[in-house]
Amino acid sequence: MTARIKQVYNHLSNSTREEMSAETWQDVPLAPPDSIFKLTAAYKADTYPQKVNLGVGAYRDDDSKPWVLPVIKKATKILLNDPDLDHEYLPITGLPEFTAAAAKLILGSDSPAIVESRAVSVQTISGTGANHLGALFLSKFYHWDGPKQIYLSDPTWANHHAIFKNVGIEPLTYPYYDPKTIALDFSGFVGTLESAAPRSVFLLHACAHNPTGVDPTPDQWKQIADVVIAKNHYVFFDCAYQGFASGDLNKDAWAVRYFVEKNVPLLVCQSFAKNAGLYGERVGALHVVPPTKDAADRVKSQLSVLQRSEISNPPSHGARLVALILTGSDLFEEWNRDIKTMAGRIIAMRKELYRLLTEEFHTPGTWEHIINQIGMFSYTGINPDQAKALIDKAHIYLLSSGRISMAGLNSKNVRYFAENLDKAVRGEL
């Protein structure tokens, strides 16, 4: 401030200054808090000793603690002892060793897309960044026949709606979850694929659907691919849970690889938040698979331009860690063991919850979905009133949709949860 402006400014009363600054933002409405963060805040404020947090979207060990994967500890040590590492900018599209290995991980090293050099891979700010960059790229370059629209599963990860709206793509929904069967609404899903205009864009969760935990079977995926091909649709795969779902990295990539093999036009968003426990490192990738190398070169050039204006250069630490665990054979094996530990614990919790509900408490209703669903999340099938009773009366925090994070259950609290879920279902809580 120049001396004169300062003089005038100091002359104004405090309230006049407040009025002036309030006026600048008077049309900004107060946004509602994010429902999951609100839930976490309520859990933290609760002093009840047996409280349980089933809202958390991150892996927890059997003591409800975050888990640093042993392989990540090892890779961190290697990086710390590397005298050649510096803090220079990475290339705009990311660490080449990371993007190349990440593409092989999701597409398979013998993928036609990789063999024919037509997979375009860009390092992103975890899976969210991959979704955003993919959305932005489609918004600018997809050959839209009509309005810019994308079909999202109903329900889906809530952020999908915001991410597409932000880049001017209107989210539509396709039926996915049937509350009556607590399973996939396959005919509704395929019906929308069939009735949508040709060349529509569909977002598909590659595995471990968030929030329902309900995935198509391989046979259903094949039928989905048939309709997608017949209608010339574009597939926007979101893969945030590779390996984390079944414990097997290849198995969880099956749908993506099948679609690539069938030449479905697609892109894949990849996250290493869950499967490498690198939530805060923000390491992910966007892989676009055009039909030719020539198209791939053009796509890559445009993605570089977009990335440049969005983040300039992606961060290096997480990418270096993942590059190490993907390219070192011993480390890769160890990572696979770590993944099995996480997926195995979650699957064990599903089995134990199912056993308690069916064999011990004889809870009314069917509970097969608890063991049939896959990944971290489960739609329990309970209604919002029952979910509220669990929060208010039993200090068990979950979403009003009845979604629980299996990672929040452990050998010490699963019985307490089952007991109270049983009471909630009976209306006795």
Ligand SMILES: Cc1ncc(COP(=O)(O)O)c(C=O)c1O
């Ligand atoms: C379906 C889905 N996509 C993407 C993400 C992105 O996660 P992140 O940005 O932490 O990789 C998540 C995280 O919960 C998710 O569930």
